[in-house]
Amino acid sequence: MTRLFEPIGCKVDLPTGAMANATGSYQKRFRDLDGLYADAAAFEAMRATWGERIAYEVSEFRPTEQSGDLIFGVTHMAPGKVGVEYFMTRGHIHRRADRPEIYYGQKGHGLMLMESPEGEVRILPIDAQTVCYVPPFWIHRSINVGDDDLVMLFCYPADSGQDYEIIARSGGMRSRVVAGDGGWRQVDNPDWRPRDAKLISALYGQSGTVPA
DSSP states (O other): OOOOOOOOOOOEETTTTEETTOSEEEEEEGGGGTTSSSOHHHHHHHHHHHTTSEEEEEEEEOSOOSTTOEEEEEEEEOOOEETTEEOBOOOBBOSSTTOOEEEEEEESEEEEEEEOTTOOEEEEEEETTOEEEEOTTOEEEEEEOSSSOEEEEEEEETTOOOBOHHHHHTTSOSEEEEEETTEEEEEEOTTOOOOOHHHHHHHHHTTTSOOO
């Protein structure tokens, strides 16, 4: 006989981004994001005062990591810039790359920066009461472009996994988001390197099909 898990409710505290009944959490302090930003000198200048401060934190509910289940949680990001580049998460693609993810903005003003294996770029806003769908195979990174904390709910298949190194192996994502006149703007990353055909084929091969 199949053993059923008990249903559960997880209340989110918007001022802090804390989620009740979470099974786990982690924090990324500013010092942990060394190498993420284009302006290394600006990062070093901020390290003295920002080094131990929390750049973003995640609380999650992870019932299992089995196919057919879901993992969900809340990301809470501080506002700020390193040079002209907005605070952001490390970003990832799912280790099982054919798995999607949903983000729901609860507070603040953010962006989801997405990149296909071939290097196509898409950027979607995530404001309060905005749902962002990240389709299978897209690398994705959250960016706080507001003056307040960014709080987002996320949900993805429990067997997805994460690959954080795919971004570093290409010299970063193809685009960066920086402050512009009255808002944000997208700029090219000169350090970005295209992925080779073998890696791209391996990513798409996880599902047995290549998207048209």
